[in-house]
Amino acid sequence: MVLQAIKYSRGQLEILDQLKLPHQEEYDHVYSSTDAWHAIKEMRTRGAPAIAIVAALALAVELVNMKLTPVAEEVRVFILEKLDYLVTSRPTAVNLADAARKLRKVTEDAAVAGGANGESVREAYVAAAEKMLIDDVNDNENIGKHGAEWIMSNTNAGKKGKVSMLTHCNTGSLATAGYGTALGVIRSLHAQGSLKHAFCSETRPYNQGSRLTAFELVHDQIPATLVTDSMAAALIRLKGESENIAGIVVGADRVAANGDTANKIGTYSLAILAKHHGIKFLVAAPRTTIDLSTKSGADIVIEERPGKEVTLVKGPRHDGVTLDLAVVETVSIAANGIGVWNPAFDVTPADLIDGIITEVGVVEKDGSGVFHLKHVFEAEAGKNKPSTIGGI
Numbered sequence: 070m071v072l073q074a075i076k077y078s079r080g081q082l083e084i085l086d087q088l089k090l091p092h093q094e095e096y097d098h099v100y101s102s103t104d105a106w107h108a109i110k111e112m113r114t115r116g117a118p119a120i121a122i123v124a125a126l127a128l129a130v131e132l133v134n135m136k137l138t139p140v141a142e143e144v145r146v147f148i149l150e151k152l153d154y155l156v157t158s159r160p161t162a163v164n165l166a167d168a169a170r171k172l173r174k175v176t177e178d179a180a181v182a183g184g185a186n187g188e189s190v191r192e193a194y195v196a197a198a199e200k201m202l203i204d205d206v207n208d209n210e211n212i213g214k215h216g217a218e219w220i221m222s223n224t225n226a227g228k229k230g231k232v233s234m235l236t237h238c239n240t241g242s243l244a245t246a247g248y249g250t251a252l253g254v255i256r257s258l259h260a261q262g263s264l265k266h267a268f269c270s271e272t273r274p275y276n277q278g279s280r281l282t283a284f285e286l287v288h289d290q291i292p293a294t295l296v297t298d299s300m301a302a303a304l305i306r307l308k309g310e311s312e313n314i315a316g317i318v319v320g321a322d323r324v325a326a327n328g329d330t331a332n333k334i335g336t337y338s339l340a341i342l343a344k345h346h347g348i349k350f351l352v353a354a355p356r357t358t359i360d361l362s363t364k365s366g367a368d369i370v371i372e373e374r375p376g377k378e379v380t381l382v383k384g385p386r387h388d389g390v391t392l393d394l395a396v397v398e399t400v401s402i403a404a405n406g407i408g409v410w411n412p413a414f415d416v417t418p419a420d421l422i423d424g425i426i427t428e429v430g431v432v433e434k435d436g437s438g439v440f441h442l443k444h445v446f447e448a449e450a451g452k453n454k455p456s457t458i459g460g461i
C-alpha cells in the first residue's frame with residue numbers, strides 16, 4: 070500500500086495527522102483555508118511541498134463547497150485574500166509562497182478573461198491547484214531517478230557497488246504529494262537495486278526522522294537504521310567504509326539563488342561533516358523550492374518555534390515492554406525554567422553542497438564554485454535531459 074499524506078478528491082481533502090505518527094494513522098478533514106492554516110501551523114501536515122499543496126487544495130475545497138457569487142471580481146478578491154492569509158502560516162519554506170504566487174496569477178488571468186464569471190474563476194483556480202498535486206509526484210519521481218543515477222556514477226562508493234546514504238528530517242511521501250525528494254532518491258536507489266543501507270537521523274527536536282522517515286522506511290521495507298543526530302559523525306567515521314556510505318542527501322525548504330539552502334535544523338552540521346570526511350552532500354528539491362528572488366541564505370527568514378517543542382516529548386505510554394496506544398502522555402525532558410532557543414531550520418552555505426538534485430537534472434557548481442540555478446527553469450520537467458546540468 071502506498072503511503073498517502075494527502076487524500077484529495079474534488080470537494081474533499083483529508084490529511085494524515087503527522088503529530089500522531091508513527092503509532093496512530095488518523096486522517097483529519099480539511100474543509101477550508103482556516104483549517105489548513107491551523108494544520109500547517111501545528112505541523113499536523115508539514116514538509117515544504119506538502120504544506121503548499123495542502124494550502125492550495127484546502128482553498129479549492131472551500132471554493133467548491135461554498136455558495137458562489139456569479140461576480141468574477143468578488144471571487145477573485147476572495148481567493149487572493151485567502152492566499153495571502155495561507156502564506157502567513159509558516160515563513161521559511163518557499164513552496165507555499167511560490168504556489169500562492171502562481172495561483173494568484175491564474176486567478177487574475179481568469180478574472181479578466183472574456184465572459185468571466187464566478188464559476189469560471191473558481192474552475193480555473195481549482196484546476197490549477199489540482200495540477201500541483203499531480204505535478205509534485207511526477208517531479209519527485211524524476212528527482213529520485215536523477216539523484217540515484219548521479220550518486221552511482223559520481224561517487225567513489227557508487228563506482229564500488231551498492232551504496233549507503235544518510236538522510237535527515239522527513240522528505241518522503243509524508244512531506245510531499247508522494248514519493249518524496251531526498252527520501253525519493255533513497256527509494257529510487259533501492260528500487261534499482263543500488264541501495265545497501267539507509268541511515269536516518271532522529272532530527273531533534275520534533276523527531277521527523279525517528280517518527281516519520283523511519284516509519285516510511287519500515288513501511289517500504291527498505292533496509293535502514295536510525296541514529297540520533299549526535300551519532301552522525303561517528304557513523305561516517307566508523308561505518309563509512311564498511312557500509313560504503315556515498316553521502317548525505319537532504320531536502321530543502323528554500324534554496325536561494327546562490328545555492329545557499331535552508332533546511333531542517335541540523336542540516337548545516339551534516340554538511341560540515343560530509344566535507345570533513347570527503348563524502349558527497351546533496352540537496353534534493355523540486356524547482357518550486359528554488360527561490361531566485363532570495364539572493365543568499367542571509368535573506369531567508371528562519372522560523373523560530375515554541376521552546377516546549379524542545380523541553381517536552383509526547384507519545385503513547387510505553388512501560389519498557391508494551392506500547393499502550395490508549396494513553397498518550399507528555400513528559401518533560403529538561404530542567405524546569407531553562408531558557409530555550411528553537412530555530413526550526415538552518416542555512417547550509419552553497420560551498421558545502423556538491424549538487425542540487427531537481428526534477429530536470431542535478432545542478433553542480435561551475436569551475437569557480439558557482440551554482441547557476443536559473444538554468445533549471447529553462448529546462449522542461451520530465452524531458453530526457455542529461456542528469457547533470459553542472460557548469461552551464
Ligand SMILES: CSC[C@@H](O)[C@@H](O)C(=O)COP(=O)(O)O
Nearest residue numbers: 115116117238240244320321333
Ligand atoms: C521534501 S521536504 C523538505 C523539507 O521541508 C524538510 O527537510 C524539512 O525541513 C521539513 O521541516 P518541517 O518543519 O517538518 O516542515
